[in-house]
Amino acid sequence: MVFTPAISAATSGIAPRDAGIAAAVVGTAQQIGGSVGVALLNTVAAATPGYCPGTSTAASAAAATVHGYTAAAGVATAIVAEGALLAAVLITAKPHQQGSER
Structure with a gap:
């Protein structure tokens, strides 16, 4: 749902002869961004307080794991919101008109 408009916005002002290179750069950036984001x-x-691998009971270990995942989901939500705000402010490209060469 997000990748098609992102690629379209990233390659909208590119000359047709450079479209392949631009698409490759966008694809590489997505792969690296995905890897760094997951890491x-x-x-x-794992670093959220309450995450204790040596916890004595299974219930407290599960609660600590859920707490860590909840913190990570909060960080991911903040990153997505910031990215949407930046995109709304910074993307000012006009649609590419057919037949015009840039």
């Missing part, structure tokens, strides 16, 4: 959220989940 960041896993770090947040």
Whole structure:
């Protein structure tokens, strides 16, 4: 739901002869961003206070794990909201008109 408009916005002002390179750069950025994002959220989940791998009971270990995942989901929500705000403010590209060369 997000990838198609993101690629469209990223490649909207690109000359047709450079479209392949632009698409490759966008694809590479998505792959690297996804990898770094997953690593960041896993770090947040594991480093959240209350996450104790050596917890004595299964119930408290499960509660600590859920707490870590909840914190990571909060961080992910904040990142998405910030990205949406930045996109709304910074994307000012006009639609590419057919037949015009840039």
